[in-house]
Amino acid sequence: MRLYSIVQKSFRIQLRDYWVLLLTLSASPFFVMIYWLMSTTGNTTYRVLLIDHDQPTQESSIRMADSLIHLMETARYADNKPIIQFQKVVSREESFEILKNRDAEMVLEIPASFTNRIQQCKAHPDSLRPETWMAGDASNPRYSIAAIMAYTYVEEFVKRQTGLKSVVTMNEEFIGNSVKRTEFDVYVPGMLIFSLIMLLFSAAMVFIRDIEDLTIKRLKISRMTAWEYFMGTGISQVVLGTISVILTFLLAKALGFNYSGNLGLAVIIGFLTIIAILGITLILVSFCRNATTVLTFGNFPMFLLMFFSGAMLPLPTQELFNIAGKSVSWNAILPPTHAVNALNKILISGAGFSDIWFEMACLLLLIIAYSWIGIWLFRKKHLRAMSA
Numbered sequence: 001m002r003l004y005s006i007v008q009k010s011f012r013i014q015l016r017d018y019w020v021l022l023l024t025l026s027a028s029p030f031f032v033m034i035y036w037l038m039s040t041t042g043n044t045t046y047r048v049l050l051i052d053h054d055q056p057t058q059e060s061s062i063r064m065a066d067s068l069i070h071l072m073e074t075a076r077y078a079d080n081k082p083i084i085q086f087q088k089v090v091s092r093e094e095s096f097e098i099l100k101n102r103d104a105e106m107v108l109e110i111p112a113s114f115t116n117r118i119q120q121c122k123a124h125p126d127s128l129r130p131e132t133w134m135a136g137d138a139s140n141p142r143y144s145i146a147a148i149m150a151y152t153y154v155e156e157f158v159k160r161q162t163g164l165k166s167v168v169t170m171n172e173e174f175i176g177n178s179v180k181r182t183e184f185d186v187y188v189p190g191m192l193i194f195s196l197i198m199l200l201f202s203a204a205m206v207f208i209r210d211i212e213d214l215t216i217k218r219l220k221i222s223r224m225t226a227w228e229y230f231m232g233t234g235i236s237q238v239v240l241g242t243i244s245v246i247l248t249f250l251l252a253k254a255l256g257f258n259y260s261g262n263l264g265l266a267v268i269i270g271f272l273t274i275i276a277i278l279g280i281t282l283i284l285v286s287f288c289r290n291a292t293t294v295l296t297f298g299n300f301p302m303f304l305l306m307f308f309s310g311a312m313l314p315l316p317t318q319e320l321f322n323i324a325g326k327s328v329s330w331n332a333i334l335p336p337t338h339a340v341n342a343l344n345k346i347l348i349s350g351a352g353f354s355d356i357w358f359e360m361a362c363l364l365l366l367i368i369a370y371s372w373i374g375i376w377l378f379r380k381k382h383l384r385a386m387s388a
Helices: 002-016 018-042 064-073 092-100 114-123 141-162 183-197 199-212 215-221 226-254 263-285 291-297 299-308 335-348 353-382
Strands: 046-052 084-088 106-110 133-136 319-323 326-329
Touching: 002 018, 002 199, 002 226, 018 183, 018 199, 018 226, 046 064, 046 092, 046 141, 064 084, 064 114, 064 141, 084 141, 092 106, 092 133, 106 141, 114 141, 133 141, 183 199, 183 226, 183 263, 183 299, 183 335, 199 215, 199 226, 199 263, 199 291, 199 299, 226 263, 263 291, 263 299, 263 335, 263 353, 291 299, 335 353
Parallel strands: 046 084, 046 106
Antiparallel strands: 106 133, 319 326
């Protein structure tokens, strides 16, 4: 009965702070929409400047450059969006000016000897190989991808025409149950965890309102234990977190998110993440006396969890050591790091429990650590007279 009362009280406080509630429920869906707009269904068209000097041979009017350009122009993503878009230019000097303004990713030049060398290689495999020239701005992150795309198409075209084999043959295989994904698909698991990180503010406001309104003093007089108080508040946050994740997931699904894997495992990861966030929240409110300090100082742990866990953007990290063959980096002390990794494996690669046991073990250890520290600090700062 006492637990039920504290749950009711927590929900009333949550509804009273409706702006915090609105922020908690809307932040993650808002960013899902932003990422969807940014990724434009996840397929990027690379702008390539084309300098075409190819000349036909004396025996035929056919230019191999025309076939190569047609091959690259007709390459499409699954949604029929072109992979490469050509813009013809006359000289390298003209192309460099365009590249400096980043109005294109790279320049591809087809020399006059292109057709002639392909024909020679057909008849004499030891002849000089066809060549192309490409250039781009190394500081443009899109150049590397565009260059790889262009090189791959040119190499494949030359192999088809001449029958020559490359020194190395690359065979592609997808691991687990993974399939080709859009950029948007890759962002969604992090957004689901971000929706739970936002509970940091909503849970903190429930705790701090009890302190501001002196409700905490009345609770000290009652027979309610500290664990009942924490569990009652935690239940309200589990419900709120569940609603937030469902809203985020449904919006992502409506925008085309394609997932695979066991949703039951994903739910378990989400539940563990909520408990971990509650532990961090207790640490935060232990050093706060009112809502103003929570909203001020709470931004630091929230941004730390958002950006350094990989929830918002993939974060390159350096391995410090490994456990049972699993890499451990400095951001492993942040619970959302393991939650994001686990959800990516489940929803993107279709992984099972045997593939995420390490992330789940790390989450459980961090839950114990943060919860123990948080409860100890909260008792010391605000519940000294309250029995355990």
